Amino acid sequence: MFEPVELYRDAHHCCLMFTDLVRGEQSVQANQFLVVDNGTGAVLDPGGNLGFNELFLGMSRHFSPQRLSYLVASHADPDIIASLDRWLTSTPAKLVISRIWERFAPHFTKVGKTEGRIVGVPDSGCRLPLGTSELWLLPAHFLHAEGNFHFYDPVSRILFTGDLGVSMVSGQEAREPVVSLAAHVPRMEGFHRRYMVSNKVLRLWSNMARKLDISMLVPQHGAPIAGSAIAEFFDWVDNLQCGIDLMDDRHYQVPTAML
Numbered sequence: 001m002f003e004p005v006e007l008y009r010d011a012h013h014c015c016l017m018f019t020d021l022v023r024g025e026q027s028v029q030a031n032q033f034l035v036v037d038n039g040t041g042a043v044l045d046p047g048g049n050l051g052f053n054e055l056f057l058g059m060s061r062h063f064s065p066q067r068l069s070y071l072v073a074s075h076a077d078p079d080i081i082a083s084l085d086r087w088l089t090s091t092p093a094k095l096v097i098s099r100i101w102e103r104f105a106p107h108f109t110k111v112g113k114t115e116g117r118i119v120g121v122p123d124s125g126c127r128l129p130l131g132t133s134e135l136w137l138l139p140a141h142f143l144h145a146e147g148n149f150h151f152y153d154p155v156s157r158i159l160f161t162g163d164l165g166v167s168m169v170s171g172q173e174a175r176e177p178v179v180s181l182a183a184h185v186p187r188m189e190g191f192h193r194r195y196m197v198s199n200k201v202l203r204l205w206s207n208m209a210r211k212l213d214i215s216m217l218v219p220q221h222g223a224p225i226a227g228s229a230i231a232e233f234f235d236w237v238d239n240l241q242c243g244i245d246l247m248d249d250r251h252y253q254v255p256t257a258m259l
């Protein structure tokens with residue numbers, strides 16, 4: 001197992017990225033994140049059951065699980081919170097998730113497990129206290145899930161972008177930030193065309209994101225985007241046709257092909 005990538009560290013605050021906990025040809029590479037401020041922690045997009053044991057152990061080396069305040073979920077996909085039951089058993093953390101997924105999350109756990117332990121986030125987002133700092137939950141709906149948030153850490157100035165900005169690479173490659181976008185586009189394009197909902201929401205998002213002071217865009221799959229690639233990424237999504245932009249009646253025909 002690789003050591004986690006230290007995306008940021010100072011005396012009071014750190015952001016760690018785990019890139020290779022989920023292995024195997026059948027599952028997509030995924031990143032999980034630990035943000036700690038003054039001894040209080042949050043796991044961002046904790047992931048599925050595949051990586052739980054290793055993430056829990058890896059995290060315990062840096063931080064006591066008993067000081068974990070939040071599991072913050074960008075949306076409700078299996079690679080984001082399928083491990084929820086085990087996190088709720090092993091830590092006192094609360095799940096922070098979109099209000100529109102709040103009543104769906106208990107399906108990942110045993111009966112009663114989520115009682116008093118889910119914080120629903122309104123569509124407009126919020127600022128979540130963490131230690132002496134905050135995590136900002138920014139609206140990123142339809143990128144790709146209907147209720148979806150990105151996480152901005154004002155200390156490290158990292159914007160965690162969930163399934164936006166993802167690239168299909170290995171756990172090893174995911175450790176290295178991309179600083180020039182052109183050669184990286186082929187590893188992002190197919191995914192974004194199919195999983196992102198429309199160019200309209202990409203532009204609404206980039207208008208908001210450009211107002212932030214960002215050191216790095218860090219997606220849930222693949223490599224971080226840094227340096228001049230950040231502005232290049234905004235320009236790329238502004239011009240990307242995807243999702244319903246590309247759908248027409250040819251895509252909605254009664255099938256004749258056998259599986």
Ligand SMILES: [Fe+2]
Nearest residue numbers: 075077144163
């Ligand atoms: Fe997803």
Ligand SMILES: [Fe+2]
Nearest residue numbers: 077079163220
């Ligand atoms: Fe994902």
